[in-house]
Amino acid sequence: xxxxxxxxxxxxxxxxxxxxxxxxxxxxxxxxxxxxxxxxxxxxxxxxxxxxxxxxxxxxxxxxxxxxxxxxxxxxxxxxxxxxxxxxxxxxxxxxxxxxxxxxxxxxxxxxxxxxxxxxxxxxxxxxxxxxxxxxxxxxxxxxxxxxxxxxxxxxxxxxxxxxxxxxxxxxxxxxxxxxxxxxxxxxxxxxxxxxxx
Ligand code: 5GP
Numbered sequence: 342x343x344x345x346x347x348x349x350x351x352x353x354x355x356x357x358x359x360x361x362x363x364x365x366x367x368x369x370x371x372x373x374x375x376x377x378x379x380x381x382x383x384x385x386x387x388x389x390x391x392x393x394x395x396x397x398x399x400x401x402x403x404x405x406x407x408x409x410x411x412x413x414x415x416x417x418x419x420x421x422x423x424x425x426x427x428x429x430x431x432x433x434x435x436x437x438x439x440x441x442x443x444x445x446x447x448x449x450x451x452x453x454x455x456x457x458x459x460x461x462x463x464x465x466x467x468x469x470x471x472x473x474x475x476x477x478x479x480x481x482x483x484x485x486x487x488x489x490x491x492x493x494x495x496x497x498x499x500x501x502x503x504x505x506x507x508x509x510x511x512x513x514x515x516x517x518x519x520x521x522x523x524x525x526x527x528x529x530x531x532x533x534x535x536x537x538x539x
Contacts, residue, residue: 347434357476
């Protein structure tokens with residue numbers, strides 16, 4: 342029997358909702374998940390490691406990659422470009438491993454068009470006020486204007502929630518991680534049932 346193909350999980354939701362912490366936890370607890378490290382033209386933050394958090398590239402390199410068709414999706418977020426490697430998303434499931442993407446909503450929409458087999462999960466904040474509070478606390482060294490612009494984007498992004506397979510409200514980290522683990526387990530069980538039936 343051929344090796345079971347891996348699944349594609351897409352985690353999206355407004356910036357500051359806690360996607361990073363959730364995905365970090367999931368990856369630590371689940372050895373069958375592989376994180377797709379995005380490419381970005383955004384300047385690296387102090388704590389970020391090239392090749393781990395992102396592949397940091399120049400706009401010129403990014404645009405060349407777009408022209409070469411290297412991205413499954415890419416989007417402009419607040420003036421910076423972010424993209425998902427097509428090769429990684431195609432090759433990893435062939436090894437029987439599940440891929441997890443952590444991307445903003447426009448990119449998730451593109452993935453939905455190209456990969457309708459993906460499992461699309463929207464992470465929502467308990468409220469927009471709480472989201473603003475969390476983002477200010479994180480203080481990425483970005484100015485007030487960027488924070489406000491990100492909040493504006495967040496409001497627009499929230500309107501997209503209904504297009505997702507699942508919406509999970511991130512109130513308590515541990516509760517949300519457990520909920521995501523349940524969703525992943527259920528999808529794996531479903532895949533097994535489908536492939537056994539064929
Ligand atoms: P940040 O600058 O805070 O790291 O990321 C800004 C937003 O871009 C976040 O919502 C993040 O999830 C999203 N993002 C990160 N990588 C990608 C990607 O490859 N594609 C898209 N479309 N969005 C991404």
